[in-house]
Amino acid sequence: MSDDHSLLSRRNALKCLAYGGAGTLFALSGGVFTPIDLAMAAGDKMGAAKLGKPLFVQISDTHIGFNKEANPDVAGTLAQTIDIVNGMYDRPSLIIHTGDITHLSKAAEFDLAQQLFTRLRTTEMHTVPGEHDTTDATVTEYFNRFGKASINKGYYSFDHAGVHFIGLINVLQFKPGGLGTLGEEQLAWVADDLKGRSASTPIVVFAHMPLWTIYEPWGWGTGDADQLLNQLRRFGSVTVLNGHIHQIVQKVEGNMTFHTARSTSYPQPVAGVGSGPGPLKVPADQLAAMLGITSVSVVKHPSALALTDTALA
Amino acid sequence: MNIRRTQMVLTAVGMVILGTMEVYAPSVADTTDSTKITVKDFMFNPTPLTVKAGSTVTWTNMDDEPHTVVSDTGLFKSGGMDTNESFSFKFDKPGTYHFTCSIHPRMVGTIVVQ
Numbered sequence: 001m002s003d004d005h006s007l008l009s010r011r012n013a014l015k016c017l018a019y020g021g022a023g024t025l026f027a028l029s030g031g032v033f034t035p036i037d038l039a040m041a042a043g044d045k046m047g048a049a050k051l052g053k054p055l056f057v058q059i060s061d062t063h064i065g066f067n068k069e070a071n072p073d074v075a076g077t078l079a080q081t082i083d084i085v086n087g088m089y090d091r092p093s094l095i096i097h098t099g100d101i102t103h104l105s106k107a108a109e110f111d112l113a114q115q116l117f118t119r120l121r122t123t124e125m126h127t128v129p130g131e132h133d134t135t136d137a138t139v140t141e142y143f144n145r146f147g148k149a150s151i152n153k154g155y156y157s158f159d160h161a162g163v164h165f166i167g168l169i170n171v172l173q174f175k176p177g178g179l180g181t182l183g184e185e186q187l188a189w190v191a192d193d194l195k196g197r198s199a200s201t202p203i204v205v206f207a208h209m210p211l212w213t214i215y216e217p218w219g220w221g222t223g224d225a226d227q228l229l230n231q232l233r234r235f236g237s238v239t240v241l242n243g244h245i246h247q248i249v250q251k252v253e254g255n256m257t258f259h260t261a262r263s264t265s266y267p268q269p270v271a272g273v274g275s276g277p278g279p280l281k282v283p284a285d286q287l288a289a290m291l292g293i294t295s296v297s298v299v300k301h302p303s304a305l306a307l308t309d310t311a312l313a
Numbered sequence: 314m315n316i317r318r319t320q321m322v323l324t325a326v327g328m329v330i331l332g333t334m335e336v337y338a339p340s341v342a343d344t345t346d347s348t349k350i351t352v353k354d355f356m357f358n359p360t361p362l363t364v365k366a367g368s369t370v371t372w373t374n375m376d377d378e379p380h381t382v383v384s385d386t387g388l389f390k391s392g393g394m395d396t397n398e399s400f401s402f403k404f405d406k407p408g409t410y411h412f413t414c415s416i417h418p419r420m421v422g423t424i425v426v427q
Contacts, residue, residue, distance in 0.1 A: 278376055
């Protein structure tokens with residue numbers, strides 16, 4: 001991608017692109033997605049080199065403990081996912097898990113998930129919890145294992161390769177009948193965290209539930225996300241990642257790119273189809289194509305990130 | 314003394330009967346049973362449910378997706394209920410009790426205790 005193209009792209013105030021299938025690749029330049037050749041997903045070294053080094057891989061909704069018809073072997077599909085990550089060309093050192101590690105917040109489920117994660121050949125893993133990880137009264141099981149980075153608050157930030165990452169929790173303060181919530185305390189912390197940070201710092205925000213409203217009747221959104229997004233608008237490159245809905249949906253708004261990842265466990269219906277967002281049963285030979293991961297690369301350091309979705313099959 | 318002892322025995326008998334009822338309650342939710350709420354297709358049914366003070370209400374999840382039952386006031390909170398799992402709570406005091414599923418907050422229900 002040429003510099004001229006990047007500049008032109010930056011001037012585009014709003015663009016909506018959509019729906020990567022297996023292996024579709026999007027380069028993000030100054031906040032605008034541009035589809036480019038399939039490269040990394042196919043393991044094409046020249047293409048991969050053009051894309052730069054993968055910055056991190058996003059895994060989501062592993063739902064360890066789920067054993068129903070939609071996927072009786074979620075440990076198996078997570079193992080397949082780990083094989084894909086371990087086999088990536090120029091494997092990134094950072095993994096982000098955007099929640100629903102377990103299905104029912106049980107100690108044995110967390111133990112199995114952790115055991116499986118140890119096989120990931122990466123040096124750093126960051127997580128945020130999903131609502132399935134917090135169904136025990138005190139969120140003890142999650143925080144005992146993954147609470148250290150946030151001192152059991154669930155939200156925290158860190159820097160990696162010149163990119164500022166912010167992990168948020170939006171699954172604890174549900175309002176009946178409403179969407180996920182970040183809450184005043186967390187929003188105030190974000191304001192403090194961003195204070196004085198240069199607008200040219202690429203920002204990656206990750207949480208479990210979508211930080212924009214995809215489908216309100218199913219709670220696919222976060223009620224007070226606007227207060228977060230307003231704080232991020234001054235930055236030149238903002239990537240907002242979520243899981244929760246077990247399918248890819250994305251949009252680009254100004255310099256912000258929103259992307260939900262596939263699950264590694266089971267697919268869910270498209271918004272509004274059927275009685276609710278439960279496991280979607282598909283023929284066994286179609287399942288792997290509906291599961292997968294997202295990988296994010298630096299295209300033009302430090303302001304350009306590329307997102308790639310890779311299905312298990 | 315004797316009267317008090319009789320009362321205690323009767324109370325104990327009452328508790329045993331209540332306990333027995335819970336043990337023998339059918340696992341498949343029966344809408345004609347006035348203390349049972351079925352959780353199916355991402356809905357609580359029936360809602361509102363009206364029961365007498367002292368009743369134990371049982372929620373049973375019939376979906377492939379787990380659900381929870383969480384009181385708006387914090388009075389009761391189930392863990393994640395997997396398919397065919399149940400949660401029970403005894404309502405001693407009259408009043409109106411709202412609850413939600415913390416995994417799917419659009420799912421709401423009400424129990425009226427008379």
